[in-house]
Amino acid sequence: xxxxxxxxxxxxxxxxxxxxxxxxxxxxxxxxxxxxxxxxxxxxxxxxxxxxxxxxxxxxxxxxxxxxxxxxxxxxxxxxxxxxxxxxxxxxxxxxxxxxxxxxxxxxxxxxxxxxxxxxxxxxxxxxxxxxxxxxxxxxxxxxxxxxxxxxxxxxxxxxxxxxxxxxxxxxxxxxxxxxxxxxxxxxxxxxxxxxxxxxxxxxxxxxxxxxxxxxxxxxxxxxxxxxxxxxxxxxxxxxxxxxxxxxxxxxxxxxxxxxxxxxxxxxxxxxxxxxxxxxxxxxxxxxxxxxxxxxxxxxxxxxxxxxxxxxxxxxxxxxxxxxxxxxxxxxxxxxxxxxxxxxxxxxxxxxxxxxxxxxxxxxxxxxxxxxxxxxxxxxxxxxxxxxxxxxxxxxxxxxxxxxxxxxxxxxxxxxxxxxxxxxxxxxxxxxxxxxxxxxxxxxxxxxxxxxxxxxxxxxxxxxxxxxxxxxxxxxxxxxxxxx
Amino acid sequence: xxxxxxxxxxxxxxxxxxxxxxxxxxxxxxxxxxxxxxxxxxxxxxxxxxxxxxxxxxxxxxxxxxxxxxxxxxxxxxxxxxxxxxxxxxxxxxxxxxxxxxxxxxxxxxxxxxxxxxxxxxxxxxxxxxxxxxxxxxxxxxxxxxxxxxxxxxxxxxxxxxxxxxxxxxxxxxxxxxxxxxxxxxxxxxxxxxxxxxxxxxxxxxxxxxxxxxxxxxxxxxxxxxxxxxxxxxxxxxxxxxxxxxxxxxxxxxxxxxxxxxxxxxxxxxxxxxxxxxxxxxxxxxxxxxxxxxxxx
Numbered sequence: 001x002x003x004x005x006x007x008x009x010x011x012x013x014x015x016x017x018x019x020x021x022x023x024x025x026x027x028x029x030x031x032x033x034x035x036x037x038x039x040x041x042x043x044x045x046x047x048x049x050x051x052x053x054x055x056x057x058x059x060x061x062x063x064x065x066x067x068x069x070x071x072x073x074x075x076x077x078x079x080x081x082x083x084x085x086x087x088x089x090x091x092x093x094x095x096x097x098x099x100x101x102x103x104x105x106x107x108x109x110x111x112x113x114x115x116x117x118x119x120x121x122x123x124x125x126x127x128x129x130x131x132x133x134x135x136x137x138x139x140x141x142x143x144x145x146x147x148x149x150x151x152x153x154x155x156x157x158x159x160x161x162x163x164x165x166x167x168x169x170x171x172x173x174x175x176x177x178x179x180x181x182x183x184x185x186x187x188x189x190x191x192x193x194x195x196x197x198x199x200x201x202x203x204x205x206x207x208x209x210x211x212x213x214x215x216x217x218x219x220x221x222x223x224x225x226x227x228x229x230x231x232x233x234x235x236x237x238x239x240x241x242x243x244x245x246x247x248x249x250x251x252x253x254x255x256x257x258x259x260x261x262x263x264x265x266x267x268x269x270x271x272x273x274x275x276x277x278x279x280x281x282x283x284x285x286x287x288x289x290x291x292x293x294x295x296x297x298x299x300x301x302x303x304x305x306x307x308x309x310x311x312x313x314x315x316x317x318x319x320x321x322x323x324x325x326x327x328x329x330x331x332x333x334x335x336x337x338x339x340x341x342x343x344x345x346x347x348x349x350x351x352x353x354x355x356x357x358x359x360x361x362x363x364x365x366x367x368x369x370x371x372x373x374x375x376x377x378x379x380x381x382x383x384x385x386x387x388x389x390x391x392x393x394x395x396x397x398x399x400x401x402x403x404x405x406x407x408x409x410x411x412x413x414x415x416x417x418x419x420x421x422x423x424x425x426x427x428x429x430x431x432x433x434x435x436x437x438x439x440x441x442x443x444x445x446x447x448x449x450x451x452x453x454x455x456x457x458x459x460x461x462x463x464x465x466x467x468x469x470x471x472x473x474x475x476x477x478x479x480x481x482x483x484x
Numbered sequence: 485x486x487x488x489x490x491x492x493x494x495x496x497x498x499x500x501x502x503x504x505x506x507x508x509x510x511x512x513x514x515x516x517x518x519x520x521x522x523x524x525x526x527x528x529x530x531x532x533x534x535x536x537x538x539x540x541x542x543x544x545x546x547x548x549x550x551x552x553x554x555x556x557x558x559x560x561x562x563x564x565x566x567x568x569x570x571x572x573x574x575x576x577x578x579x580x581x582x583x584x585x586x587x588x589x590x591x592x593x594x595x596x597x598x599x600x601x602x603x604x605x606x607x608x609x610x611x612x613x614x615x616x617x618x619x620x621x622x623x624x625x626x627x628x629x630x631x632x633x634x635x636x637x638x639x640x641x642x643x644x645x646x647x648x649x650x651x652x653x654x655x656x657x658x659x660x661x662x663x664x665x666x667x668x669x670x671x672x673x674x675x676x677x678x679x680x681x682x683x684x685x686x687x688x689x690x691x692x693x694x695x696x697x698x699x700x701x702x703x704x705x706x707x708x709x710x711x712x713x714x715x716x717x718x719x720x721x722x723x724x725x726x727x728x729x730x731x732x733x734x735x736x737x738x739x740x741x742x743x744x745x746x747x748x749x750x751x752x753x754x755x756x757x758x759x760x761x762x763x764x765x766x767x768x769x770x771x772x773x774x775x776x777x778x779x780x781x
Contacts, residue, residue, distance in 0.1 A: 072632065072664040072671065075680045108680040113630055114662060 013202045017191040024190055028183040036172060043168055047139055047161060048130045050088050055143045055155055057081055062095060066103060066145050066153040071113045074104035082106070087167075088139065088159040094121075098144075098151050117156070125156050137162030200231030204238060216242055256447065259440045260377075275313050282309040315343065333372040333407065333472075335360050338400050341379045348384065353393045356383070362402030370407065370472045374448045381441040382411040382468055389415030390465065407472040414465040418458060426456045426468065526555040526730055529568045529580030541753045548746045552737030555730060563667055565637035572722055578730055579721040584770040585639035587720055591771075595726035596762030597719040598738040602689055604757050606766050607713040609688035610640030612648075613676050613705045620683075620708055623648060631660040632675040632684035635667055639770055644711045645685040647773040650780060670694065677704035689716070693755045715766035719759070735761075 010018070058081050065073035074095050082090060094105040096117055105111035111121075125131070125142035132139045139161040145153040207219055219235040285302040292298040318340075342358050349356050379398065386396050394414035401408045418426070425442050430450055449456050449470060457469040528549065530542075542559055549557045562568045565583055572580040573593050587594055599606040614620050623645075634641020649656055656663055664681055666672050669690040675681040688710060695702040719738060721731050741747030742758035751758060 070664070071630070071662070071680060072666045072675055075675070075678070076666075076671065079674075104680060108678050113680060 011202070012205065013195055013198055016198050017194040020190050020194050021187040024187050025183060028179055028186075032175060032179050035175060039168065039171060039175075043164055044130065044132065047088055047132065047159070047164060048141075050086055051130055051139065051141045051157065051159055052143075054081075054083060054086075054090060055141070055157060058093065058155060059143065059145050063145055063147055063152070066095060067147060069097070069103055071104040075106075075108070078104065078106050087164050088161050090157050091138065091160045092156075092158040094156040095145075096154050096156070098153060100154065103153065121156070124158075130159075132161055132165070134165060137165050200234060203231075204234060207238065211242070216245075218242055255440070256444065259444055275316060279309075279313075282306055285309070331372055333370050333375050335362070335400065337372045337376045338379065338398060338409075341376060341383060342398065344380060345383045345387065348387055349396070352387060352390075354387060354390060355395045357395065357397040359397055359399040361400070369474065370452055370454075374452050375409065375470070375472070378445045378448045378470060379409060379411065381445050382470075385441050386411050386413035386415070386468075389413050389418075394465075405471075406474050409470040409472070410467050412461045412465060412467045414461070414463075417460070418466050418468075423458060427458060524556060526553060526557045526579075526734065527560055527577045528557055528734075529560045529562070529572055529577040529582075531562065531565055531568050531581065531583070541750070544746075544750045544753060548741070548744070548750050549734070549737055551746065552740070552744065553730070553733040555733070565635050569637065572720065575722050575724060577722075578725060579719055579734055581717060581719050583635075583637060583639050583717045584715045584767050585643045585774070586637050587718055588767055588771045588774050589637075593723050594720045595723050596764070597721050597731060597735050598759040599718045599762060599766055600716050600754075601757045601760050602716060602755070605713075606716045606760050606763070608640065608716050609713060610644035610711040611686050611688045611691050611707045612645060612683065612709040612711075613673070613686055613691065614683045614708045615676060615679060616704050616706045618682070618706075623652065623654075623709060626683045626708075627659055628661050629682035630662045630664065630680070631656070632664045632666050632672045632681035634669050634672050634685060634687070635665060638687075639714060639717070639773075640687040640711070641669060641672060641685050643770070643773055643777070644714070646781070647777055648709075648711075650777060673702055673705055677701055683708070689755075696755075712769060714769045718762070718767075 058078065061077045061081060062074045065077065078093050078095070090106070092106055092110070094111045094117065095103045097103060100117040100122060102111045102113050102115050102117055104113055111117065125140045128142065130139050130141045137160065139159040141157050141159070143155045143157075144151045145155060203219060207217060210217060218239045221232055221235045221239070282305070285305045288298060288302045289306075293302075338358060338360060342356055345356060383396070383398065390396060390413045396414070397410070397412040399408070399410040399412075401410075422442050426446055430446075445468075446456065448454075453473065455471045455473075457471065459467040459469060461467050526549070546557050546559055549555075560568075560571065560577060560580075562571070565586055568577075568580050569582055569586040569590065571577045572582065573590055579597055582594075587596070602608055612623060612626075614626070620626055631645075633645070636642055646656065649659065664675065666675055666684075669687040672681075672684040672686040673691065673694060676684040684705075688707075691702065691705075691707070719734075725731060737747075738759040739761060741751055
């Protein structure tokens with residue numbers, strides 16, 4: 001078992017040639033076995049045909065004598081017909097009556113005439129088929145002597161097939177040796193060839209492993225496979241893939257930046273609106289001061305108006321600044337961040353006639369180590385998304401709660417529920433690349449959540465709608481905290 | 485049949501096979517009386533009974549006879565005694581080397597031309613042989629054997645043993661488990677040596693000479709019983725061809741063979757000392773056995 005595991009752990013550049021070698025060995029073994037089997041049957045046929053021709057001659061010659069039961073004539077014929085220059089030589093031939101009474105044999109001492117042939121001896125002769133005893137190299141064959149469709153006797157012959165068997169052994173050893181030598185040679189050639197052929201794959205594999213480890217490097221096409229156009233194309237394709245991936249990364253970060261700017265643009269317009277709203281009143285107050293500044297009541301009222309108007313503008317500017325403050329200037333999250341978010345969203349909500357309920361738990365000791373900037377950005381994006389998904393006049397909520405395990409932020413809407421793509425985007429496996437089409441806001445939420453080590457959860461809201469929950473653990477990024 | 489016999493004979497020759505009749509052969513003399521014209525060829529019949537290299541022997545015999553008689557000679561061979569005897573009696577052969585037993589059987593139709601002499605005498609014996617390591621002492625110990633005879637028309641290879649059994653009151657078909665005819669004395673020795681047959685009746689002349697030529701084969705057998713001395717297989721002709729010119733020159737060629745170098749060469753191959761003029765009394769022993777078995781066979 002461990003050997004198998006060890007084999008599987010071998011690199012591809014060894015495994016494939018080894019597999020090819022094993023296959024070649026198997027093929028060679030099968031072919032050798034087939035050839036030997038065929039040789040065996042050919043030799044058996046050859047033996048059978050020689051034996052048959054001998055018996056044909058003997059039968060033709062002795063039939064009349066068998067009919068007369070003339071032992072001498074049969075004996076004489078057997079002596080005369082004994083072949084000497086063939087691959088198999090009959091050692092013993094016994095001619096009997098149909099009831100196996102010996103008429104004559106080449107060795108009358110062993111098989112006396114007129115005696116019944118021993119059952120044991122008869123059993124050595126299978127029915128009409130030659131039987132080769134590989135142990136002593138003898139072959140046994142029995143033949144009926146027929147005359148006018150009647151069996152008048154039987155011939156039992158034992159042949160010496162040692163020459164033939166020795167020949168088979170010679171062929172066997174020659175075949176095995178030659179095959180083994182050829183197989184080893186071919187396996188060696190096959191091994192080297194396959195190794196050479198899959199070397200580009202190994203190079204590719206190494207580069208891909210490095211790429212997976214974040215150390216992607218282009219393959220030097222000119223030095224790796226100078227003459228092999230196929231692997232050259234493969235390497236070039238890999239290099240193109242790397243380039244495309246690089247471009248995609250750049251595009252993604254640029255798009256993310258643009259998305260930030262886009263939301264900034266939207267908020268800028270909100271800000272301009274918020275500034276513009278009191279601006280008219282402020283300018284009127286200034287005019288009033290110019291004309292009726294001497295009147296203390298008017299002056300105080302106008303100044304009060306100016307102060308409140310400017311405070312309003314100041315809050316808007318502060319909220320915007322806090323949201324887009326660079327990371328190094330970030331401070332820890334606090335409840336004011338959620339107030340700011342509500343305020344930044346209020347024009348958008350107002351235009352749609354929607355209400356946002358702010359549910360804050362934890363009071364002023366809402367101390368959290370997590371940075372405020374990314375959380376604010378994520379919350380604003382979630383609120384924008386919730387507002388867009390909900391119908392006009394819907395009631396939304398933003399909840400922030402301090403718990404022992406960290407901070408929980410929830411945004412509830414009255415929309416039809418998040419589409420599958422959005423669910424995957426928020427809670428599926430992390431992906432660096434941008435999603436196709438809409439949903440950039442949610443993608444940014446996911447990116448932020450991954451960056452600060454927060455977890456996103458989805459839930460249904462009672463009475464219709466969805467809740468997106470951000471769980472911020474106690475061990476979130478603290479570097480920003482220190483910086484703050 | 486003829487072709488088959490010829491081919492088997494050829495094989496037998498090439499293996500130096502001895503034939504049944506020991507040295508039965510007959511030299512026939514052409515019947516000039518009948519035709520008025522002598523045929524140019526002398527047809528000489530032989531049973532497959534030879535020593536040494538059979539083909540060489542046939543060639544040497546043919547050459548000698550042609551040189552000594554002045555006739556071209558055709559040697560006619562057959563597998564069994566009966567075939568040769570039939571050809572001879574029917575006049576299809578001028579002469580033939582036959583066995584003493586058919587000579588006695590057809591004595592009225594045949595005339596002797598010459599008798600071979602072995603060790604200086606026109607006699608030989610019949611041997612009853614068994615495997616060399618067998619402990620049998622008499623023919624009575626051979627009960628239940630498979631017994632190899634040479635030829636039913638052979639004196640030494642059948643008649644002698646058959647007569648002996650008759651004298652002991654034995655029936656070969658009952659006494660022996662089985663009897664074989666091997667149509668050759670050498671075959672009888674082979675059958676007994678190989679144990680195909682446990683005993684056999686064989687020409688003593690052939691056994692002795694083969695002991696010298698093929699000791700490995702023959703020494704696997706031993707002689708259980710030797711018969712009395714009997715007339716050596718003679719050369720005979722049909723009575724109607726006796727006295728013709730061809731027959732006379734043939735007789736002269738045979739009798740004078742020992743005096744001729746070429747003839748002595750042939751006699752050397754046959755391990756014979758020569759040929760003698762015919763003497764009827766030589767075959768009295770065989771005639772007695774035939775008489776004794778008359779009505780039995």
